[in-house]
Amino acid sequence: MVLTDSFERPLRDLRISVTDRCNFRCTYCMPREVFGPGYQFLNRTEILSYEEITRLARIFVAHGVEKLRITGGEPLVRRDLHTLISSLREIRDLKDLTLTTNGSLLRAQAQKLKDAGLERVTVSLDSLDDAVFQAMNDSGVPVAVVLDGIEAAREAGLAPIKVNAVVKRGTNDHTLVDLARHFKGTGVIVRFIEFMDVGATNGWQLEHVVPARELVERINAELPIEPAEANYRGEVAQRWRYTDGSGEIGVITSISEPFCGNCTRARLSPEGELYTCLFGIRGHDFRGLLRSGATDSEIAAFLESVWRVRDDRYSELRTAETALLPKVEMSHIGG
Numbered sequence: 329m330v331l332t333d334s335f336e337r338p339l340r341d342l343r344i345s346v347t348d349r350c351n352f353r354c355t356y357c358m359p360r361e362v363f364g365p366g367y368q369f370l371n372r373t374e375i376l377s378y379e380e381i382t383r384l385a386r387i388f389v390a391h392g393v394e395k396l397r398i399t400g401g402e403p404l405v406r407r408d409l410h411t412l413i414s415s416l417r418e419i420r421d422l423k424d425l426t427l428t429t430n431g432s433l434l435r436a437q438a439q440k441l442k443d444a445g446l447e448r449v450t451v452s453l454d455s456l457d458d459a460v461f462q463a464m465n466d467s468g469v470p471v472a473v474v475l476d477g478i479e480a481a482r483e484a485g486l487a488p489i490k491v492n493a494v495v496k497r498g499t500n501d502h503t504l505v506d507l508a509r510h511f512k513g514t515g516v517i518v519r520f521i522e523f524m525d526v527g528a529t530n531g532w533q534l535e536h537v538v539p540a541r542e543l544v545e546r547i548n549a550e551l552p553i554e555p556a557e558a559n560y561r562g563e564v565a566q567r568w569r570y571t572d573g574s575g576e577i578g579v580i581t582s583i584s585e586p587f588c589g590n591c592t593r594a595r596l597s598p599e600g601e602l603y604t605c606l607f608g609i610r611g612h613d614f615r616g617l618l619r620s621g622a623t624d625s626e627i628a629a630f631l632e633s634v635w636r637v638r639d640d641r642y643s644e645l646r647t648a649e650t651a652l653l654p655k656v657e658m659s660h661i662g663g
């Protein structure tokens with residue numbers, strides 16, 4: 329079944345945030361002043377169980393979702409994540425199952441995740457410069473730990489591996505050509521993400537954004553690149569390949585060139601709220617339905633009613649005022 333929204337955008341991707349907790353405190357995502365010791369995270373009974381997630385995922389796949397991405401918070405801090413992966417793997421018609429992680433716990437889990445049926449991973453790494461990286465993650469984890477996690481993913485056969493780097497002017501932009509150079513020729517695809525005004529706690533300002541065009545110019549000056557065709561409609565990253573054939577990079581231009589028109593993504597929060605936009609202010613409660621004994625067709629009917637009227641296109645409407653709206657936190661619904 330193809331379910332389309334009010335702009336004829338089909339539902340193709342579901343991002344599932346399995347926890348609101350993270351072992352990092354990236355200053356642009358979970359600033360310690362807000363997410364410190366006093367912060368009230370969700371408790372165990374509030375978050376969806378793996379059975380509940382799998383049941384919902386099955387219904388979403390029956391409504392056209394082809395790709396599931398597990399995210400968080402940090403998904404690898406949730407216990408026995410591989411058991412969720414094996415249940416999701418069983419869903420017929422699912423084409424792609426992947427995960428986004430900060431990589432710090434990958435060494436211990438990569439093989440288990442692969443054996444459970446995970447196909448590939450995206451690892452976040454904002455700089456190879458230890459001082460810059462640690463200032464950004466604010467949790468004392470060095471670059472070497474994340475690089476070792478990437479190596480563990482490679483050894484386990486979780487491929488292709490993508491590396492996500494958020495670009496923040498004056499913070500890590502001077503280290504990004506080095507990041508590209510490090511992975512050039514290794515098969516790992518680095519994707520540079522414009523710093524976004526997600527959530528309401530990260531002090532976002534337009535002047536911190538390095539437009540992808542500028543970044544591409546800076547990389548091209550040292551490592552020549554040329555545009556490459558998108559792999560499919562709705563692909564998040566614009567692709568650029570090295571002219572010497574040694575691989576590619578991607579840029580995610582949600583600020584400078586919004587791509588709402590192609591957005592086929594829905595996002596499920598840890599407590600079962602469905603957001604139809606990364607910049608959403610309120611979610612739609614699926615946990616209430618799940619826990620009140622609703623049948624699969626009742627849940628499906630709710631999903632249809634939510635998606636059919638979807639008219640989000642936040643990034644196309646963004647202004648200095650919208651940046652101040654009380655939006656859901658990225659650390660709650662994942663990237």
Ligand code: SAM
Pocket residue numbers: 350356357399400401402403428429430431450451452492493494521522523524525526530658659662663
């Ligand atoms: N903990 C996992 C990780 O680090 O990848 C998954 C969740 S994290 C919220 C997902 C992605 O969102 C990461 O790549 C992170 O860098 C990115 N992110 C967080 N806040 C962002 C912001 N304000 N702008 C752009 N990307 C952001």
